[in-house]
Amino acid sequence: MPELPEVEVTRLSFADRIAGARIEGVVVGKPLRWPLGCEAAQLHGQQVLAVRRRGKYLLLDLSDGLLLMHLGMSGSVSFGANLPLAGKHDHFDLVTSLGTLRLHDPRRFGAVVHAAGEAHPAAQKLLGRLGVEPLSEAFDALVFHQWLHARHTAIKPLLLAGQAVVGVGNIYASEALFLAGIRPTTRASQISKPRAARLHHAIQTVLTDAVAKGGSTLRDFSNAAGEAGHFQLEAMVYDRAGLPCRVCAAPIKGIRQGQRSTFYCATCQKP
Ligand SMILES: [Zn+2]
Numbered sequence: 001m002p003e004l005p006e007v008e009v010t011r012l013s014f015a016d017r018i019a020g021a022r023i024e025g026v027v028v029g030k031p032l033r034w035p036l037g038c039e040a041a042q043l044h045g046q047q048v049l050a051v052r053r054r055g056k057y058l059l060l061d062l063s064d065g066l067l068l069m070h071l072g073m074s075g076s077v078s079f080g081a082n083l084p085l086a087g088k089h090d091h092f093d094l095v096t097s098l099g100t101l102r103l104h105d106p107r108r109f110g111a112v113v114h115a116a117g118e119a120h121p122a123a124q125k126l127l128g129r130l131g132v133e134p135l136s137e138a139f140d141a142l143v144f145h146q147w148l149h150a151r152h153t154a155i156k157p158l159l160l161a162g163q164a165v166v167g168v169g170n171i172y173a174s175e176a177l178f179l180a181g182i183r184p185t186t187r188a189s190q191i192s193k194p195r196a197a198r199l200h201h202a203i204q205t206v207l208t209d210a211v212a213k214g215g216s217t218l219r220d221f222s223n224a225a226g227e228a229g230h231f232q233l234e235a236m237v238y239d240r241a242g243l244p245c246r247v248c249a250a251p252i253k254g255i256r257q258g259q260r261s262t263f264y265c266a267t268c269q270k271p
Pocket residue numbers: 245246247248249250265266267268269
C-alpha cells in the first residue's frame with residue numbers, strides 16, 4: 001500500500017512538470033472508491049496551479065477548486081506527454097496541455113474527487129479528521145508525548161491509526177519504533193518524555209529518509225516518471241522475521257498486532 005513517502009515521492013515526480021498545464025480532457029474508466037463529484041466538462045480549460053500533499057492525498061490546485069487524488073491500496077500515477085493507450089487498470093486520465101496524468105489502480109480503492117475548495121465539505125470529508133503532518137512544525141514532540149500519555153493501548157496500532165500524526169503506516173511505524181528502541185507492544189501511556197522525543201525524531205528521520213530514497217518498492221511502487229524506490233533494501237526490521245538484527249544480530253521477531261504484521265528486535269527495543 002502506498003504510504004506517505006510514496007505519495008510524496010509521486011508528488012515530487014510530477015508537480016513541477018504539470019504546474020501551469022491547461023486541462024484539455026478527462027477520461028474516467030471503471031468506478032473508483034468515490035465518484036469524481038463533478039461533470040468532466042467542468043474541468044475543461046482549467047489550469048493546474050500546483051500539486052500539494054496532505055496525508056496520503058495529492059491535492060491538485062486548479063484555477064477553480066481542486067482535485068483530491070488518493071492511491072488507495074494499489075494505485076500509482078504516471079505523467080507524460082506520450083503515455084500508451086489506457087490499459088484495463090487505468091481508470092482516470094487527466095489530459096493536459098503538458099501531458100496526461102494517469103491513475104493506474106488494479107484494486108480500485110483509489111479515487112479522484114473534485115471539491116470547490118479545501119474548506120468545502122467534499123474536501124473536508126476526506127481531510128477534516130487527519131492528524132498533523134509528520135514533516136511539519138505542527139508535529140511537536142511535547143504535544144505528541146502528552147497525547148501518548150493519555151492512551152493505554154499498544155504504541156504501534158496507535159501510530160497506524162493516524163490521529164496523533166498522519167501517514168505513519170506499517171513499514172514506517174515498524175522502522176521508527178526500532179530506531180527509537182521502543183517495542184511495538186509497549187503501552188503508549190508508559191512511554192516517557194525522552195522516549196517520546198526519540199520516537200518523534202525517529203518518525204521524521206524514517207519518513208525523510210524514505211522520501212530521499214524514492215519511497216518503497218514494496219508492492220511494485222514506482223513514481224510518476226516510472227522509477228522504482230529503494231527503501232526496502234535497507235529496512236532494519238520490516239519483513240525481516242528470523243533474519244539477524246542489523247545492530248545486534250539477534251533474530252528479528254515477527255508478530256501479529258491488530259491484523260497487521262509487526263517486526264521488532266527484542267534486544268534493541270525495550271518494552
Ligand atoms: Zn537488535
